[in-house]
Amino acid sequence: MKTIPSTEAKTNFGALLDTARREPVTIEKKGRAVAVIMSIEEYNAHQALKPQALQQALQAGIEQADRGELMDGDEVFEELL
Numbered sequence: 001m002k003t004i005p006s007t008e009a010k011t012n013f014g015a016l017l018d019t020a021r022r023e024p025v026t027i028e029k030k031g032r033a034v035a036v037i038m039s040i041e042e043y044n045a046h047q048a049l050k051p052q053a054l055q056q057a058l059q060a061g062i063e064q065a066d067r068g069e070l071m072d073g074d075e076v077f078e079e080l081l
Contacts, residue, residue, distance in 0.1 A: 001026055006034070 002019060003026040009016050016037060019025050024038040038046075064070070071079075 001036075003028055003033070005029070009037075 001024050004016070006027050006029040009025075009027045016025060020037040021039045024036050024042065026033050027035040027037065
């Protein structure tokens with residue numbers, strides 16, 4: 001993934017859009033990554049994966065419950081602390 005400073009992104013916005021159509025581009029401000037620009041096709045593909053990942057996580061939870069691998073709320077909070 002290409003990385004460019006925000007000043008370059010602003011100055012060369014057209015070129016940034018062209019590059020983002022080929023690969024995601026990370027924009028940095030003061031040396032810290034603050035945004036990623038990507039093609040609409042890649043964004044849509046990424047968005048399409050979200051429901052699939054949720055479905056897999058839910059199915060894994062159901063399978064754990066079926067095996068009796070459950071924790072009550074107090075146990076969960078104890079592990080977090």
